[in-house]
Amino acid sequence: MRSFDEADKLYDDIDALEPDTETYRPKDLPEREDELDELHSALEPIARGGTPRDVLIYGPTGQGKTHGVKLKTEQLQEWADRNDVALTTANVQCKGSDKSYNVLTLLVKQLREVRFGPGVDKPVGHQRKTLVEMAFEEMEEIGGTILVVLDEIDAIGEDDYILYELPRANLDNTKLGVIGITNDLQFRDSLDADVRSSLGKREITFHPYDANQLKNILARRAVKALQDTKFEGNKKKLAALESDVLSDDVIPLCAAFAAQDTGDARQGLRLLSRSVELAKKENDEVVTESHVRKAKAGIERDRVGQSIRAETTQRKLALLTVVEAAENGETPAETSDLYEKYTDYCETIDADNYIDHTFREKLNDLEHSGLLEKNRTGRGHGKGMTNTYDLQVSTETAFENLSADGRLSKLVENIRSGRKKSTL
Ligand SMILES: Nc1ncnc2c1ncn2[C@@H]1O[C@H](COP(=O)(O)OP(=O)(O)OP(=O)(O)O)[C@@H](O)[C@H]1O
Known part of the structure; x- marks a missing residue:
């Protein structure tokens, strides 16, 4: 057994290669100077006694959006502390919240924690409208300028109520700015026109590196x-x-x-x-x-x-037909041949045997997930066209992960051992 005393010959600071934003936090992001400059301009009014502008930040995953916003808001907070400017930032992680309602409860909790310290419970049993009023009341109590950062806002799906209400806050005592972050282009495009006209007025795009x-x-x-x-x-x-x-x-x-x-x-x-x-x-x-x-x-x-383990049993069965075909050197395989195998499998494991059309749909889903490749080929003179499927991953990886499904493990084992016998 290795000892923990062993000297490390490669690492100096093992955390610095860790992609998780909390484990290692680079001090600057030189590749994002322009984007962070734009964000700076949106927040600069705070330093002039004004109201921050609402911003929507968009860019694919892993582009430094979350970390960039953190660096800029921390820089602003340091400036505010040095200059006795009342500034509060509430960072709300929306991932895991599929509704505006859930995000609002997190926001109210965070704002209350600013006033009463950590450990405040999330409010329960209120309507959305009441929660918005609660959030605004908390903001009025806190006063000064409040920045609400909503990361991964696409998690809320179609229910963009919070994004409509927050930028319309009419507060006497407090200036409010909202920063929304998303990596989902479709979500951004699907936002209600009113939401886009307020939150999306200033949009900062983090293009892929x-x-x-x-x-x-x-x-x-x-x-x-x-x-x-x-x-x-x-x-x-x-x-x-x-x-x-x-x-x-x-x-x-x-x-x-x-x-x-x-x-x-x-x-x-x-x-x-x-x-x-x-x-x-x-x-x-x-x-x-x-x-x-x-x-x-x-x-x-x-x-x-x-991705294989996350598929449904029916899609796994469809995948297994192509895996078996690939293992036997029968790929690209025609749908009708694959359907025959599928029917056999369903009988063996006593699963619902879907009609041929539904089976084709499963194969197409697997193509979309990148596990299969589909081609359209001629069957020979005068016989029309047919779809053929090939496996895009190794048979070993497919077998290994398909057999992790309790319902399929025996079937997969039989197919594998059948292959072994035939190659003896
Ligand atoms: N320019 C950069 N220099 C150094 N590290 C970077 C840079 N950009 C991103 N990273 C690092 O990449 C990782 C992902 O960054 P971050 O979480 O900010 O991306 P993101 O755009 O918010 O992604 P997602 O949309 O998936 O949340 C972090 O470890 C971050 O420190």
Whole structure:
């Protein structure tokens, strides 16, 4: 067994590669200077005795929106404390709240905690309208300027009541600013016209990072996280990075993979930290391209695994038909052949046997989740066209995750062992 006393040859500060915003908080986000400048302009009226402007921040996941807003509002709070300006920020995480009602209860709780200290219960059993009035009463009691940051507001779905009411507050004693953050473009576009005309008047978009930006982000985090890794001179860019524990191609490769996908900094960080973990596990003193590739395959396996496990039993059965076909070298496979297998499976595990049309729908859903590839091909002269399906993930990963479903495990085992017998 390994000892906790073992010296770490790679890490200096293990948290600095952690993508979770609370575990490691970079002091600045140079790639977001323009966006944070726009946010600054929206909040600047506070420093001039005026009312902050409401803002809607939009951008895909992992673009520094949450952290950027935190940095800017903390900077403002420090300024306010230094200058005896009454400023209160309420950060409300909307994830997990599927209604305006739930977000309002969180907001009232937070505002009460400002007045009475931590540990106040959420209000229960009130109507939405009453909760809005309660929130406004609390704000009037607190006074000064209040900033309400609503992160991941898309969680509230179609019920955007809170976004309609908050920007319309008519307070005597308090100035209120609302900052909404979302990574869901559809949600932003679906907002009620009145909401968009108030909250969305100032919209700040965090566009996805490109590979060069990601390289510099990862290089800065690597300097903090790893031993014998530093910048030569003043430039905090990849070009100035010197490291005895990272081979030159590691950061460019992590950045390229993340940029290729969605430009998500979190994804780049996850890949880099998993590569370092792998090197550590293999007792290697230098992290190389091969660790990155293995780490990427591992992350991919986990992601695919999670998505297979989250499917319904019927979709899992549909997937299993293609997995079996792939294992037997019968892919791309025609829908009619797959349907035959499906009927057999349903009989074996005593599941509802859906009609052929519904089965096709399940296959198409699996195509949309990226687990299958669909093609339209000719059946031969005069026989028309048909859909064929191929597996987009490895059969091993599919078998492994399908067998985790108690209802399917025996069936999957039989199909796997059947294959083994036939290859003996
Ligand atoms: N420019 C940057 N420099 C350094 N780290 C960054 C940068 N941008 C993002 N990060 C890091 O990436 C991770 C994700 O950032 P953050 O949570 O702010 O993204 P987000 O856009 O709010 O994503 P989501 O919409 O998924 O909540 C954090 O660890 C953050 O510190």
